[in-house]
Amino acid sequence: MTTLVGYSKKVLEHFKNPHNFGSMKNPTALGQVGNPACGDVMKLYLKITKNKSGQDFIKDIKFETMGCAAAIATSSVVTDLAKNKTLDDALKLDNKDVIEALEYLPDIKIHCSLLAIDALNEAIFNYYQQTNHSISESLQKKHDRITVCQTRINH
Amino acid sequence: MKLSTKSRYGLRALANLIGQDCCCSVSKISKEEHISSDYLEKIFVKLKKAGVLKVERGAAGGYTLSRDPSQITLKEVIDSLEKAEFSCPSICNCQSKSVYQQIQSGFSQVLNSITLDHLTDSQNKLTYFDYAASTPIDPQVLSTMLPYFDFSYSGNSSSLHQFGLKSAQAIEDSRVIFSKILNSKPEEIIFTASATESNNTVLKGVAFANKDKGKHILISSIEHDCVRESARWLKTQGFEITEIPVDKDGLVDFQFLEKNIRPDTILVSVIHGNNEIGTIQDILKIGKICHDRGVYFHTDASQSFTKVTIDVQKDNIDFLTASSHKIYGPKGVALLYIKSGSNITPLLHGGGHEFGIRSSTVNTPLVVGFAKAAQIAIDQMDQENSRLTQLRDYLIKNILKNIPNTHLNGSAKFRLSNNVNISFDKIEGESLQLSLDLYGIAVSTGSACSSHSLEPSHVLSAIGQKPEQAHSSIRFSLGRFTTKSQIDYLLKILPGEVSKLRKLSPFK
Numbered sequence: 006m007t008t009l010v011g012y013s014k015k016v017l018e019h020f021k022n023p024h025n026f027g028s029m030k031n032p033t034a035l036g037q038v039g040n041p042a043c044g045d046v047m048k049l050y051l052k053i054t055k056n057k058s059g060q061d062f063i064k065d066i067k068f069e070t071m072g073c074a075a076a077i078a079t080s081s082v083v084t085d086l087a088k089n090k091t092l093d094d095a096l097k098l099d100n101k102d103v104i105e106a107l108e109y110l111p112d113i114k115i116h117c118s119l120l121a122i123d124a125l126n127e128a129i130f131n132y133y134q135q136t137n138h139s140i141s142e143s144l145q146k147k148h149d150r151i152t153v154c155q156t157r158i159n160h
Numbered sequence: 161m162k163l164s165t166k167s168r169y170g171l172r173a174l175a176n177l178i179g180q181d182c183c184c185s186v187s188k189i190s191k192e193e194h195i196s197s198d199y200l201e202k203i204f205v206k207l208k209k210a211g212v213l214k215v216e217r218g219a220a221g222g223y224t225l226s227r228d229p230s231q232i233t234l235k236e237v238i239d240s241l242e243k244a245e246f247s248c249p250s251i252c253n254c255q256s257k258s259v260y261q262q263i264q265s266g267f268s269q270v271l272n273s274i275t276l277d278h279l280t281d282s283q284n285k286l287t288y289f290d291y292a293a294s295t296p297i298d299p300q301v302l303s304t305m306l307p308y309f310d311f312s313y314s315g316n317s318s319s320l321h322q323f324g325l326k327s328a329q330a331i332e333d334s335r336v337i338f339s340k341i342l343n344s345k346p347e348e349i350i351f352t353a354s355a356t357e358s359n360n361t362v363l364k365g366v367a368f369a370n371k372d373k374g375k376h377i378l379i380s381s382i383e384h385d386c387v388r389e390s391a392r393w394l395k396t397q398g399f400e401i402t403e404i405p406v407d408k409d410g411l412v413d414f415q416f417l418e419k420n421i422r423p424d425t426i427l428v429s430v431i432h433g434n435n436e437i438g439t440i441q442d443i444l445k446i447g448k449i450c451h452d453r454g455v456y457f458h459t460d461a462s463q464s465f466t467k468v469t470i471d472v473q474k475d476n477i478d479f480l481t482a483s484s485h486k487i488y489g490p491k492g493v494a495l496l497y498i499k500s501g502s503n504i505t506p507l508l509h510g511g512g513h514e515f516g517i518r519s520s521t522v523n524t525p526l527v528v529g530f531a532k533a534a535q536i537a538i539d540q541m542d543q544e545n546s547r548l549t550q551l552r553d554y555l556i557k558n559i560l561k562n563i564p565n566t567h568l569n570g571s572a573k574f575r576l577s578n579n580v581n582i583s584f585d586k587i588e589g590e591s592l593q594l595s596l597d598l599y600g601i602a603v604s605t606g607s608a609c610s611s612h613s614l615e616p617s618h619v620l621s622a623i624g625q626k627p628e629q630a631h632s633s634i635r636f637s638l639g640r641f642t643t644k645s646q647i648d649y650l651l652k653i654l655p656g657e658v659s660k661l662r663k664l665s666p667f668k
Contacts, residue, residue, distance in 0.1 A: 012594070020594065026664055037666070041628035044588045044616070048666040069666035073590040077664060 012074060013108040019078035024085055029067040034135065036128030038151055039120055045072035047080050047124040053092070053132055061132075062091045068124075075114035079121035082106045092129050096144065098122060123151050167238045169195050170203045172643070174212075174237065175279045178229050179645045183215075183222035192644045194547060203241060210240030225276070234279075235271035287601045287646045291486075291578055291639030292435055292463060297529070298488035298640070304532040305490065308525035317522050318513060327524040334531035341538050342480065342497055343471045350496045350514045351527050355462040355483035356386040357507075358496035359429075361518070362458045362479045363390035365504040366427045367399055370456075374424025375399045380412050381622040382439070383431050384460055388618070391429075404430070409571035410439030410623050418449055427456045433464030436606055436619040436635060437570030438579025440468055447476030456502065462486055462494075466537035467545065467577055478502050482534075484526070488640060489533030493526035548577040548638050551647055555580050555636060558651050563658050569620060569633055580636040581606070583620075583629045584658055586667045592634055595657040601650055606633035 012020075029050035039046040052065035066088050068080040082103050087095045100118035104110050110118055130148045133140050140148075173189050180188075186204055190197035204223055207213040214226040225232065288296075307313065308330060315323025317331050335346040342349075352358045367377065379391050381403040391401045402420050404412050412430055421428070428450050433440050443459050450457035458479035461470060465482035472480060480497040484490055498504060498517065510519030537544075552575075560566055565585035584592060589605030596603055606617035616630035625633075636650070662668075 017594075017598075020591070021598065023664065028666075041631075041667070042616075043627070044590075044631035046666055069664060071586060071665040071667060072588045074594045076588070077591060 011111060012078075013110075015106070015108045016075060016078040016110070019081040019107070020074040023068075023077055023081040025067050025088070026069065026081065027067050028069060029065065032067075034128045034132035036124045036126070036131055038123045038127055039072070039076075041071065045076045045117065045120055046070065047072070047076065047120055049080075049084070049124045049128045051128045051132065056091065060091045060093070063087050063089065063095055072117070073114070075110060075117040076120065078107055079103050079110075079117045080124070083121040083125055087125055092132070095125060096129060096141075098125065123147070127151060164242055166203060166241050169193070169200065170207065170237060170241050171234070171279060173200055173203065174207075174225070174229075174276055176643075176645055177213075177223065177225065178276060178279075179648075182220060183224040185222045188222075206240055207237065210236065212237055212240060229276035229279075232276045233272050234274045234276070235268060237276070238271060287599075287649055289636040289638065289642070289646075289650065290602045290604050291642070292438075292576075292635065292637035293604055294485050294491065295488045295639055296641070297490055298533060298536060300536060301489055301529045301533045305525045305529040308528050313524055317524060318511060327522075330524050330528050331522055334527045337531040337535055338482075338495060338497075341466070341470075341534055343473050344497055345500060347515060348472075348497055348500055350498055350517045351522055351530075352494050352496055352518055353492055353520075353523075355384075355460065355481050355486075355494045358481035358483075358494050359384070359386045359458075359460055360390050361496055361507050362481070362504070363387060363394060363427070363429065364507060365517075366456055366458070366479070366502075367394050367397075369503045369505040370426040371399075374422070374426050376402065376422055376425040378402050378404055378417065378420060378425060378428045380404045380406060380430045380441075382406055382410055382434050382437075382619045383429065384435055384462070387429055387431070387460060404428075406439075406622050408624050409574065410434055410437050410619070411571065411574065412441055412446065414445060414449065417446065418453075421449070421453045421455055425453075425455050427458060429458040429460070431463075432459045432461040432470070433468060433576045433579075434570070434619060435463050436617060436633075437581045437623065438463070438576035439570045440464060440574045440576060442574075443470075443475050443477065450478075451476040463576055463579075466534055466541055469541075472497055472499065479504075484530035484533060487533045487537045489530040490526050493523060493530045495530070544640065545577045548642070551638055551642060551644060552577060552580055554644070555638075555647050555651070556582075559654065562651070563655050566658075567629075569623065569625070578638040578642075580638070581633055582636070583625070583633045585629070585632060586665045587632050587658060587661045589632055589634050591661055592657060595661065596650075596653065599653050599657075601653065604635040604637070606630055606635065 029052065032050035033053040034051040037048045048069045050067040051063055053061050054064045056062045066084045068084050070077050070080040086098055086102055086106060100122045103118040103121055126144065126147050130144055172193050173195060176189050176193055177184055186201050187197050190200045204213055208215065211226055212232055213223050216222060216224055313327050315321060315327050317324055317327040335349045338349045339346040375398060377391060377399055379387055379401060395401055404417050406412050430441055430446055432443055447457050456478040457476060459477055460481045462481060462483040463486060466487050478499045483494040506517050508519045513519050513522060556568055559582055560568065567583045569581040569583055593603055593605045606620050616627045620630035620633055
């Protein structure tokens, strides 16, 4: 039995009042990462449309997360960061952006920020697959890593 | 001068009254606070006379405060119940008179500065349900300890001058207190700095002292980390460890134990009251099995000591660990009972303190405080157990009834009087722990999310829980200062927080 780790004010704010949470009807794409056996599961819903310049962009985003306070806060922050971004820009986000937006994450919670970025990448991967969009090598690699991780966790 | 029972009961009843939505009858409060209604009636009549309380008539009538709680001082309440005076016992005008006058004026000042809403603030804003992790020190224990920090007790208890002897006497008196509680000889009690140290001493000390007989040790699968990690380390030193499985209630498998005691088995270590799920083992039976087979039996009684009667002779215990800070004593002191004639090697070598088992200057005030805490706890054990069992069962019943998809972990029957451990499906324990912390409610979780390992609790895994269930567990542990109104506050907050987190979860 262990006690709470030290959370920043921002983490507590997002934990208390998470942004963009809940499920979405008819999402364009879905990304789910994590495993209940490890205590963290994140699911991201994306609504993707074209912007004026004809680029794919994230018009709406929602999350559902079962996990610790950091997992909930990182999910909430990643939806803020990705909303209204083009998919190209959204793919440039990394876990440092998530940590920065939360001011601070304790060491043992860094994996929550990685998980949030993984969920976003997976949702975009899912969209590209559906639309037969070309998938960059780095995104394919990320997807393979996430899939391997989850299979390993499952067994 | 100390507050008498009358004042204590009066303040408790008033705090309860403030927590009620409207006026309240004497019988309701007497029931909730476990104060006899006749006695409480007398207290309320006095408080009414003094203008602290008033009576509302009619069907929904009863007692209520005459003014806002922030307008009523403790001094007013106590003065109306008894004379809050710290006066010189002597009638003559000696030098001490002025000292007493100063104390009296300080005393009045303090009581005047505290109002009734302070009382309820501390009740509602800080609600502690983590007594199994550590307990606050009992004020009586603290005041017993304080003189032992004085110059006159500052000698080393192994020195032969008067200063040393005074300390030594205090330590020996403490040893006698423990020996009476455990039915041992005083010289069989060794003082250490923590339960972790006691457990390490037994595991490693018995292993190294008896390695010629054998290198096999049995421990239960639900031991505290300090036993598990000691055993794991012993493995690296060539010892063989077998874990005794437990059933879904957390009770050890006796058949497995009997079958797995071998000629080279030197020690069996089974935790008495489990720290996470509160299961109490049948140590009488385990002790008998070990005794019959000629194997040492150690039990870690950190959680059960002074909650469950232990008789080291009847229970055939060779080694027993107990800790001070779990029983309202100071942190940094614990004991190890070692049956005389047992073969054990010390961890700490040096001046040969504690019968050569634990070299280190003994910390007199801590030992004295520990003994006082044990004495208080033993004196009120039966009464406190029945009070806590009632509160515990009330909490369990209401959580399971009011919140769907919740499960009690551990045995309903063989359970520490203060332990409640519940799994809340589809929720991660740490997030619920934090939600409650934001309301000032302190609980503990078996979730790994707040630990470095990310592995779920080995105890919950051992009773057959899937990792996702183990991650969703919360331990509520009650104690001496837990009241029914605190539990009601928890029960008021809990369902909303659980459903909020469930709404966030992708699993419905």
